[in-house]
Amino acid sequence: MKDSENKAKIKEIFSSIQGEGPFIGCKQIFIRFCACNLNCYYCDTDFYPTDIGDKTSFFDFTPHELTKYLEENYDIDSTHSISLTGGEPLIWADFLQEFLPYFNKRHNIKYYLETNGTIADNIKVVMPYTDIIAADIKLPSCSGINNSFELHNKFFKSVSEGTDVNNQTFTRKNGNLFAKVVFDEGITDEEIKETIKLAKKYDFEIILQPKMIGNSLSVSTDFMINIFEKFVSKYKPTRLIPQVHKFINVE
Ligand code: SF4
Numbered sequence: 001m002k003d004s005e006n007k008a009k010i011k012e013i014f015s016s017i018q019g020e021g022p023f024i025g026c027k028q029i030f031i032r033f034c035a036c037n038l039n040c041y042y043c044d045t046d047f048y049p050t051d052i053g054d055k056t057s058f059f060d061f062t063p064h065e066l067t068k069y070l071e072e073n074y075d076i077d078s079t080h081s082i083s084l085t086g087g088e089p090l091i092w093a094d095f096l097q098e099f100l101p102y103f104n105k106r107h108n109i110k111y112y113l114e115t116n117g118t119i120a121d122n123i124k125v126v127m128p129y130t131d132i133i134a135a136d137i138k139l140p141s142c143s144g145i146n147n148s149f150e151l152h153n154k155f156f157k158s159v160s161e162g163t164d165v166n167n168q169t170f171t172r173k174n175g176n177l178f179a180k181v182v183f184d185e186g187i188t189d190e191e192i193k194e195t196i197k198l199a200k201k202y203d204f205e206i207i208l209q210p211k212m213i214g215n216s217l218s219v220s221t222d223f224m225i226n227i228f229e230k231f232v233s234k235y236k237p238t239r240l241i242p243q244v245h246k247f248i249n250v251e
Contacts, residue, residue, distance in 0.1 A: 007060045008095035009034035011046075011087065015074055018083065018112075019245025021134055021180055021207045026080035028112065029070065033086040034059070038116055040143040042182065042211055045087065063099035067106065081110035081132065090115055093122035100129040117179070118151035120158040124170040131175040133159060135204075137195055141186035142211060149194050156202040178205040184218050187227060196235045206231060206238040215246045 011032040018026045036043075061069065070076065082103075089096065090113075100111065110131040115123075117135030135155065138148040145151075156179075158164060162172045181195055199206050208228055211218040219227075224240065231238040 004062060004064075004098060006095055006098050007062050008066075008092040008099075010059050010061055010066070013069065013073075015079065017245065018080075020209065020243050021241060022176075022178060022205070022239070023080070023112065023132065023134075024241065024244050027078065028081050028083045029074050029076070029079050030083045030085055031066070031089075033084070033089045033092050035091050036086055036088040036116070037091060037119060038088070038138070038143070038145055040138060040145060042142060042184075063095065063102050066099060067103050070103075071106075076107050076109060079109060081112040083112045083114055084126070085114040088116050088119065089113060090119040090122040090126070093119075093125040097125045100126060104129055117155045118145075118148065120151070120154040121165055123155065123158050124164045127159070127162070127170060127172040130173060133175060133177045135159075135177070135179050137179045137181045137198065137206075139181065139183055139187060139191045139195070141188055141191060142182055142184045149198070152198060156198060156204070160202040160204075177202075178207055180207045180209055182209050182211050183227060184211040185223060189230075192227075192230055192234075196231065199235055199237070204237075206235060208238060208240045210240075210242055212243055212246060217242060 011034045013029065013031050015027065015029050018024055018028050084096070111126070111129050112132040112134065113126055113130045114134045115136070116138065118138070137152055138145040140146045140148060154165065159172075159177060163169050179199065195206065208231060210224050217224070228238070228240040
């Protein structure tokens, strides 16, 4: 099969342990795509290629080059899932449309999409292959993204109904969907209400994640528990799970 010219910019690839959400502790291969459509206040991801000149091309992978790289450098059989992360992986929908079916034919492995949950137009490309969707809900108070709920509504509608923005149906795998909600002391009752409304409408679990400053929690334990109670008293499928990878010192 001839390789295509369809390339994605990839910031880094590494094997590590998932440190967020319900799959904490699972061994994953992380593929960190460059670029993002948002610009959150708390973003700590340096997702632009740092090398310049000739070296930049190292990060441009075709689907076949990426497959070869993964097969040569990682023990895929002992890996729980491949995390497509970023940046925002859905920016690279054309690449994923080619990479996922190709890799999937060669390996029996799960795909875990870490997305900011705002690009509804592109989700149909990954849905036939994705086993786990970890989508963010960007609270305006914490992220600075003011129209986030409008974007998330379109995104979760598409995922849960299996219809694109033109109401055309697409194939989807019946996988696990949850939403990660990063919060700090600025969280408002209105944001809590809007988040629960979305979760009830589209039937997903809420994972509350207190914002970190470096390796420390940005909120007190009392504040965190109070916010958790506000959610769980109105919506039982809510869990409070701080980032763990920062405590065990892995990437
Ligand atoms: S969505 Fe994620 S990668 Fe994009 S700016 Fe926000 S925190 Fe950074």
